[in-house]
Amino acid sequence: MERRTKITVHPPNNRGLREVRIGGETVGSVWSLRELRTLLRRHGVPPDLDPDDRSRVSWLGGGSDTWPDHSWRRHAVIVLMVAGLVTGGVLLTTVGAPDAFNALTFAGRISGFLFILGGVTEVAAAVAAVDYWGKRGLTASGAIVLVGVLIALTVTTLLIFLWSEEMEYTPYMWAIFPLCAWSLWALWVVIRGKVWRGTPHPTKIATGVVVTALLAAVNLAYSAMYQPTTAPAKLDVSARFGEARLDLDEPVYHVPVTFRLKNSGTVPLYILAGDWSVYGRGGKYVEKSEELRDRRTALEQGEHDAWRHVESVGDTSLGVGPFSGPGNWYEPGEEFSQDKIVEIPKASEYDTVKAQLKLHVMRMDRGRIDLAAFSTEQYSWDKESVLYCPEEKCHGEFLAYNAQVRNNNNLVNVTRKPRYVTAWWGLGEADSNFDSNISTFKGKGFMSDAETERENKRYDLFTVTADAAIPFADVVDPRP
Known part of the structure; x- marks a missing residue:
């Protein structure tokens, strides 16, 4: 490029930019005199050029001091x-x-x-x-x-x-x-x-x-x-007695019980907490039961069944334990069964033997549980345990489990507090008890009943139960 080529600086546009031409070629636009010098140097113009030299630089629409850009x-x-x-x-x-x-x-x-x-x-x-x-x-x-x-x-x-x-x-x-x-x-x-x-x-x-x-x-x-x-969620559960056998050495009957579950729905399911139990019920036989005379008291106590010639003397726990949990999960069509052997003394005065399987379940399409954390047991007798269970929910000593639940839609995770699932299983003096819930508390404290119901509905927590009963006579003298 020749040194005497004419440089033209055009008027500012609506944004304060001034177009620059060297000869007849547009080489760029600049906001200020400093940018103009930089642009000219890149195109071979000596750095000592005086921008006010009218023989070299033509200013249109304002001179070298017109730079309206803010x-x-x-x-x-x-x-x-x-x-x-x-x-x-x-x-x-x-x-x-x-x-x-x-x-x-x-x-x-x-x-x-x-x-x-x-x-x-x-x-x-x-x-x-x-x-x-x-x-x-x-x-x-x-x-x-x-x-x-x-x-x-x-x-x-x-x-x-x-x-x-x-x-x-x-x-x-x-x-x-x-x-x-x-x-x-x-x-x-x-x-x-x-x-x-x-x-x-x-x-x-x-x-x-x-x-x-x-x-x-x-x-x-x-x-x-x-x-x-x-998408329907369905978990089939059952409890079934097998054929009893008399011990060869001791006066004890060994009664097999099979507990089974199957995910017969269309979505995967978590087992949050579960419990199996076998009871023996004793009864007192009378001409006419006193329990029939005061049905109001019986109904208030949750006793909806009534027997004319039997007055119940209570249930005795023969065997209890947790079942498939917490945190195990089952795909649609997947099933699981577990056999238990319950020992009943031959001289027992039970009239009925009952088995029950009860599970707390959560849909996996509502949230995901940190199973590594949820499978870690904490003990109520461990003074360093961070989990808490009130006396009305957990009687005696108990095992506790806690982990975070993440919603499957992350939009919910970023707009709400973290939720935690907590499960307990305890063994009292005469019976077992278990519970589970989802709350904003990390193992300590409980929400109100209304809040708990809301969270259970949000994550679709539900309970399934199966019961089975046989006369004790079938244990003593099984039918062919």
Whole structure:
């Protein structure tokens, strides 16, 4: 390039940029005199050139002192835009990644990947923001920024809506609420600046964004609400006595009992707590039972059965123990059985022998349990144990189990306190007892009955029971 080539600096545009030409070729645009010197040096102009030398430099629409750009304001907008969009990208990726790689349903994984895609779009929008409030080398940078802002506003609005259902503190609040406020400000900035102008096919871009948002919403609703509600959960349980045998050396009958469960539904199931028990019932035979005369007292005590010639003298525990838990899980169609042998003295005066299997169950499509932690026993007699069980729930010494429950939709995890499942199994002086619940307490304390019912409904906790009974005469003299 010849040293005497004419340099032309054009008038500022609406953003304060001045186009620079060397000869007849446009070499760039600049915001300030310092940028002009840098641009000229890159194109071979000596650094000692006097910009006011009219024989070399032609100034149109203002001289070397006309630079209307408010650089501090523009840079502030760039910093705020980039900070908000990058924060949105991190938040969306954090929310979506657990579902994308670990969701139980295909729809849940699609929803997670859509959130990750939204996070990538946010980062791309941050890069586009630097270009749009810079030299605008990309035609579509403004539209990309608009898409990023709309994604941030949509997601934060959704998260705040979910949070408002419980209004519980979570660390994510420190990102969600400021990001929502930022997205409102950013939306005002991009609409006022009409950033979509000059973008090819803006209608198609807007349609693509709307369709993607609707697809994400449908997948979210399907995986979080519809499918867990309509998919049936069913656990079949049974208790069955086998043929008794008299011990060869001792006056004791060995009575086999088989307890069995089978997941006959369509969703995997957790066993939170379970208990098997075998009882012997004694009875006093009379002409007419006194229990028939005072049915009100019997009903108040939960005794709904009445026998005309028998007055019950109570049940005696013959054998108890935990069953398949806590934390074991069963796929649809999977089953499990366990045989127990109960010893009954030959001289016993029971009239009936009863067996019962009772389980607390939770659907796996409502949440996931940290099984490594849940399978670790804690003991009530261990002074360092962090778990607690009130006297009215756990009689005597007990085993306790506790672990965090994560919702299968991570949107819920980030908008609510952590939930924990706690299970107990205790052996009292005459009987066993067990219980389980889901609460916000990590092993200590209990929620109110209304809160407990709400959590049990949310995670679809239910109880299944199977009973069996045989006359003691069948034990003493089994029928062929």
